[in-house]
Amino acid sequence: MALIKCPECGKEISSEAKRCPHCGKRLKTPWYKSWIFWTVTGVIIFIAIMISIVIIQMNEGAELARQSEFYQEMDEISEDAKRASSRSESAIEELDEMQDQLDYLLKD
Numbered sequence: 241m242a243l244i245k246c247p248e249c250g251k252e253i254s255s256e257a258k259r260c261p262h263c264g265k266r267l268k269t270p271w272y273k274s275w276i277f278w279t280v281t282g283v284i285i286f287i288a289i290m291i292s293i294v295i296i297q298m299n300e301g302a303e304l305a306r307q308s309e310f311y312q313e314m315d316e317i318s319e320d321a322k323r324a325s326s327r328s329e330s331a332i333e334e335l336d337e338m339q340d341q342l343d344y345l346l347k348d
């Protein structure tokens with residue numbers, strides 16, 4: 241508890257006093273001592289935390305959706321590769337057959 245000077249009469253009074261005991265001047269409570277300030281600050285901090293939690297969860301959801309899309313694309317690409325390789329295998333077989341036919345023709 242400190243002593244401050246009353247802004248009205250200049251006499252020393254307690255800093256805790258809400259009213260000067262000498263002249264009756266109503267003293268302002270500093271902003272950091274007001275319960276309204278702390279209540280509002282607490283509510284703002286609470287809302288900010290809730291908003292950041294929601295944003296983080298939304299980002300994680302979007303990230304998961306992107307990842308599953310990526311894996312789907314990878315699956316499609318590997319399917320395409322499988323189809324292409326089976327096509328080239330059958331093309332090689334056809335070429336072998338053609339080679340055989342050519343050999344047969346050349347023998348004659």
Ligand SMILES: [Zn+2]
Pocket residue numbers: 246247248249250251260261262263264265
């Ligand atoms: Zn006073």
